[in-house]
Amino acid sequence: MDSYIQGIFMLAGINLMAVLGLSLLTGFTGLFSFGHAGFMAIGAYTAAIMTSMLKLPFIVGIVAAGFTAAIFAYLIGRMTLKLKGDYFCIATLGFGEAIRLILDNFQGLGGSRGWPGVPAHTSMLNIFIAVVIGVLFLSNLVRSRHGRNLIAVREEELAAQIAGINVVRYKTLALVVSAIYAGVAGAFLAHYMTFIQPKMFSLIKSTELTIIVIFGGLGSISGSVLGAVVLTFLPELLRAVDKWRLVAYGAAVILIMISRPRGLMGGMELTPNGIKKIIAERKAKKAAAQRSEP
Amino acid sequence: MSQENENILEVQGLTKRFGGLAAVSEVDFKVRKGGIIGLIGPNGAGKTTIFNLVTGVYKVSEGTVNFEGKSITDLEPYSIADMGVTRTFQNIRLFKNLSVFDNVFTACHLSATYSLPEAILRLPRFRREEKLLKEKAQGLLEIVGLQDRADVVASNLPYGLQRRLEIVRALALDPRLLLLDEPAAGMNPDETEQLMRLIADVRDRFKLSVLVIEHHMDLVMRLCERIVVLNFGIKLAEGSPDDIRGDARVVEAYLGAPAPAGGK
Amino acid sequence: MTQFFQQVVNGLSIGSVYALMAVGYSLVYSIMNFSNFAHGGVIMLGAYFGFYAMTLLKLPFLASFAVAALGTALLAVAIERIAYRPLRMRKAPFLYFIISAMGASIFLENIVIATIGPTFRTYPEVFARTPLSLWGLSIGRLDLIMFGVSALCLSGLVAFIELTRTGKAIRAASYNIKAAALMGVNTDRVVTTVFALGGLLAGVAGVFFGMKYTVYPQIGVITLKSFIAAVFGGLGSLPGAVLGSVILGTLETFVAGYLSSQFRDLIAFVILIGVLVFKPSGIMGKPTEDKA
Numbered sequence: 001m002d003s004y005i006q007g008i009f010m011l012a013g014i015n016l017m018a019v020l021g022l023s024l025l026t027g028f029t030g031l032f033s034f035g036h037a038g039f040m041a042i043g044a045y046t047a048a049i050m051t052s053m054l055k056l057p058f059i060v061g062i063v064a065a066g067f068t069a070a071i072f073a074y075l076i077g078r079m080t081l082k083l084k085g086d087y088f089c090i091a092t093l094g095f096g097e098a099i100r101l102i103l104d105n106f107q108g109l110g111g112s113r114g115w116p117g118v119p120a121h122t123s124m125l126n127i128f129i130a131v132v133i134g135v136l137f138l139s140n141l142v143r144s145r146h147g148r149n150l151i152a153v154r155e156e157e158l159a160a161q162i163a164g165i166n167v168v169r170y171k172t173l174a175l176v177v178s179a180i181y182a183g184v185a186g187a188f189l190a191h192y193m194t195f196i197q198p199k200m201f202s203l204i205k206s207t208e209l210t211i212i213v214i215f216g217g218l219g220s221i222s223g224s225v226l227g228a229v230v231l232t233f234l235p236e237l238l239r240a241v242d243k244w245r246l247v248a249y250g251a252a253v254i255l256i257m258i259s260r261p262r263g264l265m266g267g268m269e270l271t272p273n274g275i276k277k278i279i280a281e282r283k284a285k286k287a288a289a290q291r292s293e294p
Numbered sequence: 295m296s297q298e299n300e301n302i303l304e305v306q307g308l309t310k311r312f313g314g315l316a317a318v319s320e321v322d323f324k325v326r327k328g329g330i331i332g333l334i335g336p337n338g339a340g341k342t343t344i345f346n347l348v349t350g351v352y353k354v355s356e357g358t359v360n361f362e363g364k365s366i367t368d369l370e371p372y373s374i375a376d377m378g379v380t381r382t383f384q385n386i387r388l389f390k391n392l393s394v395f396d397n398v399f400t401a402c403h404l405s406a407t408y409s410l411p412e413a414i415l416r417l418p419r420f421r422r423e424e425k426l427l428k429e430k431a432q433g434l435l436e437i438v439g440l441q442d443r444a445d446v447v448a449s450n451l452p453y454g455l456q457r458r459l460e461i462v463r464a465l466a467l468d469p470r471l472l473l474l475d476e477p478a479a480g481m482n483p484d485e486t487e488q489l490m491r492l493i494a495d496v497r498d499r500f501k502l503s504v505l506v507i508e509h510h511m512d513l514v515m516r517l518c519e520r521i522v523v524l525n526f527g528i529k530l531a532e533g534s535p536d537d538i539r540g541d542a543r544v545v546e547a548y549l550g551a552p553a554p555a556g557g558k
Numbered sequence: 559m560t561q562f563f564q565q566v567v568n569g570l571s572i573g574s575v576y577a578l579m580a581v582g583y584s585l586v587y588s589i590m591n592f593s594n595f596a597h598g599g600v601i602m603l604g605a606y607f608g609f610y611a612m613t614l615l616k617l618p619f620l621a622s623f624a625v626a627a628l629g630t631a632l633l634a635v636a637i638e639r640i641a642y643r644p645l646r647m648r649k650a651p652f653l654y655f656i657i658s659a660m661g662a663s664i665f666l667e668n669i670v671i672a673t674i675g676p677t678f679r680t681y682p683e684v685f686a687r688t689p690l691s692l693w694g695l696s697i698g699r700l701d702l703i704m705f706g707v708s709a710l711c712l713s714g715l716v717a718f719i720e721l722t723r724t725g726k727a728i729r730a731a732s733y734n735i736k737a738a739a740l741m742g743v744n745t746d747r748v749v750t751t752v753f754a755l756g757g758l759l760a761g762v763a764g765v766f767f768g769m770k771y772t773v774y775p776q777i778g779v780i781t782l783k784s785f786i787a788a789v790f791g792g793l794g795s796l797p798g799a800v801l802g803s804v805i806l807g808t809l810e811t812f813v814a815g816y817l818s819s820q821f822r823d824l825i826a827f828v829i830l831i832g833v834l835v836f837k838p839s840g841i842m843g844k845p846t847e848d849k850a
């Protein structure tokens with residue numbers, strides 16, 4: 001394969017990794033984050049410290065990236081997930097920006113000028129393996145009682161409580177798992193670009209990740225995969241109109257929210273079982289419509 | 295001792311203030327094991343608030359709530375549910391975008407014990423328990439006659455069936471005390487009649503105790519063995535349906551006469 | 559000591575601009591219970607409207623001000639119509655409002671980048687740069703005017719909410735929008751008014767911001783800080799928003815003055831974390847118990 005195309009594939013895989021985590025948080029649990037680029041930054045810098053400074057193997061860097069991101073996520077979750085409404089969003093937003101500002105001012109890690117010379121460990125193969133593990137983990141998680149509890153929290157928080165679901169604990173779980181995905185994605189990104197800079201992890205990056213989840217459809221893993229691949233390739237192919245890309249994203253997000261809020265594949269999966277389920281629901285709906293007619 | 299065992303729920307001096315306003319004040323009542331108790335009163339009397347206090351949705355301002363002899367006064371809603379108290383909501387709260395089956399299936403989760411890693415690795419315990427949960431959900435749907443609509447998305451269900459679904463979802467938790475908030479609201483007489491039979495039936499089948507809020511007097515009078523009447527957050531009267539029917543204060547409260555002394 | 563008062567003066571002037579911005583977030587929050595992140599984009603466009611009114615249309619200062627404020631008021635109302643009203647009609651969950659707001663904010667920022675470009679633009683000089691000397695303090699003319707006009711605008715807002723019929727409806731709706739609707743308050747009108755008011759102030763804030771610094775599409779960090787000021791004061795509380803803004807503005811100038819200007823932008827986030835940990839309802843917000 002042509003190395004340009006290969007590069008885009010790797011980038012799509014990295015985006016997908018982060019998007020999968022966010023899909024769990026936003027799509028399945030109904031929490032909205034403005035700060036996942038912050039977790040990516042933590043992952044990227046942690047992994048770079050491991051491989052570039054300490055000369056440890058890449059896998060150690062990846063594990064450390066996920067672990068560090070998880071710790072931050074846990075602390076933020078403890079602080080804010082008990083609170084109502086917007087406060088979680090606000091906290092993630094503050095977190096993402098604060099991480100970036102701190103890295104900007106921390107000369108030991110290159111400051112705002114960035115950190116060059118991170119080893120190029122990311123390859124087509126290791127990304128592919130990570131993504132496959134990521135997808136399997138997520139799809140097994142959501143198709144278990146734990147995953148159903150997350151979905152219940154999204155659907156109707158109070159009813160979930162009354163059904164014996166510890167809402168705060170499950171929200172924390174979703175946040176921590178999603179941060180691990182973001183941290184790992186950050187590690188891969190650092191070792192793909194071989195150069196990291198705080199600017200790469202800005203608010204716009206966080207919102208782009210969320211946009212991909214929304215495009216793909218809330219509550220759909222296959223949607224997230226589709227979204228990440230399409231929305232990584234499209235801008236590369238349409239370089240000429242790049243400056244209009246985010247304009248279109250913004251407009252599309254509003255359009256999706258007001259017309260088809262669950263996104264392209266909301267709640268549906270492109271798997272044999274998923275398709276069966278869609279058909280069954282269609283049938284049931286038709287049958288119900290017939291029943292209600294006299 | 296025997297007294298304690300007889301009552302599944304004991305509420306004492308229960309008070310809830312919102313700002314300066316007491317929505318519920320100094321309410322006492324008990325629910326006998328296996329009993330069906332009615333909670334009635336005009337709009338805004340504080341009935342739903344009592345449900346919210348018992349199930350831990352609101353923090354109690356004063357007073358105690360004991361379930362099976364243990365205090366549940368300051369517990370979180372999920373642990374109260376875990377102990378065996380569950381409820382339905384006045385303004386139905388289903389998992390709207392999920393199918394009828396998934397609504398019940400989700401609520402069965404307390405009957406399984408497999409951990410997260412077991413689920414991720416699809417270990418034998420996961421498979422075994424998951425199969426049992428499915429059967430349990432299926433069985434529950436059959437009991438209330440929703441099995442034909444298992445695949446219907448909950449929000450597409452007719453109103454009366456949504457209320458019914460909320461009741462089965464509550465039953466999926468294997469509760470010992472079930473709180474029903476206006477289960478017959480918006481139902482026609484025919485549906486109300488069926489609902490009444492359903493409540494009596496599940497009470498016997500699952501050995502439940504029931505506390506029910508209802509405005510359909512006919513239903514309350516026929517279904518409940520005891521009735522607690524609230525007005526302005528205060529317990530106005532308590533007794534058998536016949537006592538309540540003949541109570542002048544209750545009639546007055548319902549006809550909208552001036553508030554009785556002690557109200558505000 | 560003089561330096562101390564000098565910092566206070568500088569802090570008050572930047573704090574008053576934060577306040578104009580923060581009030582817009584709080585107004586919407588008090589009625590609709592979500593953080594309207596599109597407000598930042600509206601403020602940014604306010605700065606551009608003022609800039610072009612002065613440079614292209616060659617309007618005098620006050621007229622440019624009016625053009626900017628009216629433009630942003632219309633813009634804010636339009637955003638409500640397009641991005642939020644359909645969700646309100648559907649009683650959509652809070653998550654959708656936030657996502658829609660984010661979409662609007664991305665749209666506004668990037669349409670400016672795509673059309674006008676990301677470059678910085680400098681307002682023509684309206685007030686002489688030479689500062690006034692008062693009691694040994696040097697006070698920028700612009701700072702003084704910023705403070706004065708902001709105070710005037712905020713007083714006007716308070717008067718409107720306290721004294722007019724519409725203001726009364728806004729207060730009723732902020733207390734409980736459903737109950738207000740039942741009692742005959744036209745909630746659509748209340749929402750429109752609230753967005754228009756927030757938009758007006760956003761225009762004023764945008765122009766001041768542009769005059770004091772420069773105009774560029776990514777002023778998001780600044781509007782974000784004003785939003786944090788609103789959280790600090792207690793989301794939904796107008797006096798809280800003003801108080802939070804003034805404290806934030808003053809703290810920032812102190813940190814920049816006595817420590818290092820590098821840390822200035824971090825203050826807001828330190829405050830944010832403190833608020834979230836110790837008092838999420840902010841200085842003047844009311845803790846609420848959700849109705850079940």
Ligand SMILES: Nc1ncnc2c1ncn2[C@@H]1O[C@H](COP(=O)(O)OP(=O)(O)OP(=O)(O)O)[C@@H](O)[C@H]1O
Binds near residue numbers: 317335340342848
């Ligand atoms: N979260 C809350 N905040 C403030 N006041 C509340 C809250 N919940 C209930 N109230 C008030 O408490 C009082 C009792 O309300 P409650 O919902 O318990 O009445 P109810 O008896 O269930 O009435 P209905 O028959 O209309 O359902 C009302 O005045 C209500 O406004």
Ligand SMILES: [Mg+2]
Binds near residue numbers: 342384
């Ligand atoms: Mg009620």
